[in-house]
Amino acid sequence: MASEVLLNELRSIEEELEKSNKKVTDENAFEYLAMQFFCYKIKNIKPKLYDIESSITNGPNDGGIDFVYYDDEESKVVLGQCKYTENMKLNDIISELNKMSNTVENFKKAYTGTYNKKLKTNLQNALDRLPDESAGNVEYCIFTTSDINQNDVTNKLHAENNLYSKDMVSVYGVSEINSQIKELIEKAKTVNEYKIEIDYPHNVLQYETDNVSGIMVNMSSESLVRMYDKFKDEGLFDLNIRKYIKNKTVDEGIKETLDKERDNFWFYNNGLTIACSEYVLDGNKVKLYDFSIVNGGQTTN
Incomplete structure (x- = not known):
């Protein structure tokens, strides 16, 4: 039945x-x-x-x-x-x-x-x-x-x-x-789907093997904020073993860059990694499916 x-x-x-x-x-x-x-x-x-x-x-x-x-x-x-x-x-x-x-x-x-x-x-x-x-x-x-x-x-x-x-x-x-x-x-609680914005259409670095593929993009911080506000308690970090580890020195350094040297944030930060079952490029947007942030909890928070 x-x-x-x-x-x-x-x-x-x-x-x-x-x-x-x-x-x-x-x-x-x-x-x-x-x-x-x-x-x-x-x-x-x-x-x-x-x-x-x-x-x-x-x-x-x-x-x-x-x-x-x-x-x-x-x-x-x-x-x-x-x-x-x-x-x-x-x-x-x-x-x-x-x-x-x-x-x-x-x-x-x-x-x-x-x-x-x-x-x-x-x-x-x-x-x-x-x-x-x-x-x-x-x-x-x-x-x-x-x-x-x-x-x-x-x-x-x-x-x-x-x-x-x-x-x-x-x-x-x-x-x-x-x-x-x-x-x-x-198996793991992940976010079903979301669409992030990147700086301009098709600005991506792609790599793939027979089994997996990935891209590197310049993600809009506004997209990240919206993603965090919407999904922080709904699987956004569930594949991230470390999630967010509070570190006063690191946290204050990130905050200072955002407050005083925002243009340099791209150079100072290591970025974040998102694992997903599928992604689709659509102009200046990337559609993500069944995804979670697996590295970059500190940066996101």
């Missing part, structure tokens, strides 16, 4: 989509939820809403595949089937897995004429991205609001003679989904 925490997340997704004039059912929102918490593993869907929407293939002739996600880190194609029902049985799970597996086999043989356009594009692109050493690295995922006995699923997969192995299958019942949502939400 869907818990209150799961239903709350569905409502949040539906409200976010309504802002773009998209009205969806709980069944549709459940697809977004599965990708949010199990593919992107984020507690705030907003920065990945477009990516998730682009990945959803559910509809007529979808080959039993509701979404296609390419996991860059694992060089893996993740295929999802979402069943918003409390009545899913073991044989139903196997049937859905077989349907997805057959679809993939058809794509490998270029038998794609019967499938919808979005599935053709998304699945073919994902399969083509697999490097030679990871060919065939596909994970079949079932998400359902039914209670699932994981041992029964494992035993059934052992007994079946299918094209996919049990290692290629992940089945998430309502308890697993609830646990994942709670873990991500409760």
